[in-house]
Amino acid sequence: MSTKTKILDAAEVLFADKGFNGTSLREITSQxxxxxxxxxxxxxxxxxxxKAVMSRYMNELSPRLESALHALCLEEVHPTLVEVFSAFLDPLLHLNSFKDNGTSTFLQLLGRGFTDNQGFLRWFLTTQYPGVFTNFTxxxxxxxxxxxxxxxxxxxxxxxxxxxxxxxxxxALIDIAQNDFDRQVDIAGVIKQVxxxxxAGVAAPIIR
Amino acid sequence: MSTKTKILDAAEVLFADKGFNGTSLREITSQxxxxxxxxxxxxxxxxxxxKAVMSRYMNELSPRLESALHALCLEEVHPTLVEVFSAFLDPLLHLNSFKDNGTSTFLQLLGRGFTDNQGFLRWFLTTQYPGVFTNFTxxxxxxxxxxxxxxxxxxxxxxxxxxxxxxxxxxALIDIAQNDFDRQVDIAGVIKQVxxxxxAGVAAPIIR
DNA sequence: CGTTATTTTAAACAAGCGTTTGAATTAGGG
DNA sequence: CCCTAATTCAAACGCTTGTTTAAAATAACG
Incomplete structure (x- = not known):
């Protein structure tokens, strides 16, 4: 495996776990x-x-996501919101065959990216991958x-x-849920819950 | 004003803006x-x-929140979910009379606390202020x-x-909204939107 | 006032950070 | 094989971090 790949593989796990600011290059390179x-x-x-860590995932995800949303809009004049959000499911779960725990890792990275680094990743994603947002809206x-x-x-x-x-x-949440409710939970289960x-949140009645 | 208060006042703004890890003691003390x-x-x-920064807010918020939720449960056998969440509004907005931009600052701190520091603040809040959670659930x-x-x-x-x-x-979101939609938005407006x-999200139909 | 306790101050500490350097090693093409 | 380009490596750089020290200044109190 190339050095570049070894670095990316180690970095994404550590970034997802401890944040971008919270992970040092020494941790990454020694891992x-x-x-x-x-x-x-x-x-x-x-x-x-x-950026490279995020791009590797986005390049895998965004074409599948865009075509899924595009297909939904073609085949149905009035898709339901559940259908819209369900269109995310397959592309996201595909990341699991792309990498072990890929879905979970990517979503955690996404979460980190919007809070760490005073949101420069938000800018990076919206400017580099605008298609996802426009198709979604x-x-x-x-x-x-x-x-x-x-x-x-x-x-x-x-x-x-x-x-x-x-x-x-x-x-952490899956751990708590497994202990408190004695039920096997995985990332796909969480997505299906959400x-x-x-x-329903997006479909909420408008109060004016 | 006491040194302790000066530190707390400077720290909470910087923590809210740049996160706990992203703010150095030197920034705080020079501010x-x-x-x-x-x-x-x-x-x-x-x-x-x-912890002290968070406690100052929690000690102001939690008794008001607990009594608001308690009162709601007494006066109505079947409160609606909108009523439950609306019970948060007054106690949260009261933080604005406690400190300038108190509501916004506190909620930002809360957001930071759940992502920075691998979630030690989540533990701190749930163990130190369990009443809020039990009343809410x-x-x-x-x-x-x-x-x-x-x-x-x-x-x-x-x-x-x-x-x-x-x-x-x-x-950042309020800035975007003000530019894109030419509307005055403040933190109370965001809370009313949310x-x-x-x-509706909590009330969503159960899929089994 | 004098003495004790509290608080403030400047300076230094050790440790960790991202990055750079220049030499050593490996790989590729003629 | 040889020369060149690409990569790896140990070491150091300059800087920032949270924390500690011990002296100086201030406050409190009999």
Missing amino acids: AEVNLAAVNYHFGSKKELI QAVQKAYPELSKEEMFWRLHFTMGTIVFTMSSSD IPYVA | AEVNLAAVNYHFGSKKELI QAVQKAYPELSKEEMFWRLHFTMGTIVFTMSSSD IPYVA
């Missing part, structure tokens, strides 16, 4: 069993490494046309918060 | 115009300072008795994610 200087040699800087627009642009803006951010926050601490929640 | 060593002298360590239980404990567990965490994530980046969302 990856490569020299400390390798990060700056292959990626230039820690910030570029963070279009699908929601078709599912719930009465929603104004402003209300949709807020509800989509609420939804992102729900997903991202839950997933960034999903390991879909009706966010669908 | 507060006190000596660097004052933090360790008055609080013992940075971690204890973080009891109120939700009365509003939606069909919900199993496990489903409630997840939906409450989804809700916390929605609130906490939104508020931790509320400044209440129907989370109420």
Whole structure:
């Protein structure tokens, strides 16, 4: 395995677990069993490494996500919100065949990215992968046309918060759930729990 | 004003803005115009300072919140979920008379606390202020008795994610909203937008 | 006032950080 | 094989971090 890949593999796990600020290059390189200087040699800087970690996932996810949302809009004039959010399920779970625990890791990284580093990753994602956002808002627009642009803006951010926050601490939450309720839970189960929640949230009656 | 208060006032703003890990003691003490060593002298360590910042807010909030939820359960046998979440509004907004931008600052701190520091603040809050959680889950239980404990567990965490994530980046979101929609928005407006969302989310039909 | 306790101060500490350097090693193409 | 380019490596760089020290200044009190 190439040095670059070894670094990316080690970095994504540590980033997901302890955040970008909370993970040092020395932790990453010793976990990856490569020299400390390798990060700056292959990626230039820690910030570029963070982008590379996210890009590897986004390049895998975004085409599948865009085509899933696109297909839904073609085959149904009025998709339900549950259908819209369910369109995320397969592309997200595909990350598990792309990498072990890929879905969970990616969603945790996403959560970190929106809170660490005063949100530079939010900028990176919205500018580098705008297609995901536009396809998504279009699908929601078709599912719930009465929603104004402003209300949709807020509800989509609420939804992102729900997903991202839950997933960034999903390991701890799954542990608690397994102990308290004596039930086997995995990341797919959490996603299936969250879909009706966010669908109902976005579909909430408008109070004016 | 006492040195302790000057430190707390400076720390909470910086913590809310840049996170706990992202704020150094030197930033805090120079903002507060006190000596660097004052933090360790008055609080013992940075971690204890973080706890003190949170406690100052929690001690102001939690009795009002608990009594508001308690009162709601007394006066109504079957409160609606909107009523339950609306019970948070007054106690939260009261923080604005406690301190300038108190509501926004506190909610941002809460958001930071659940993602920074591998969630030690989650432990601190749940162990030091358990009454808030039990009162809240009891109120939700009365509003939606069909919900199993496990489903409630997840939906409450989804809700916390929605609130906490939104508020931790509320400044950025409010800026975007003001530019894109040419509307005056403040923290109370965001809270009023989020209440129907989370109420509908928690009330979502159960899929089994 | 004088003495004791409390608080403030400047300076230094050890440790960790991201990054850079230049030499050593490995790989590739003529 | 040889020369060149690419990669790895140990070491150090300069800087920031939280914390500690011991002296100086201030406050409290009999």
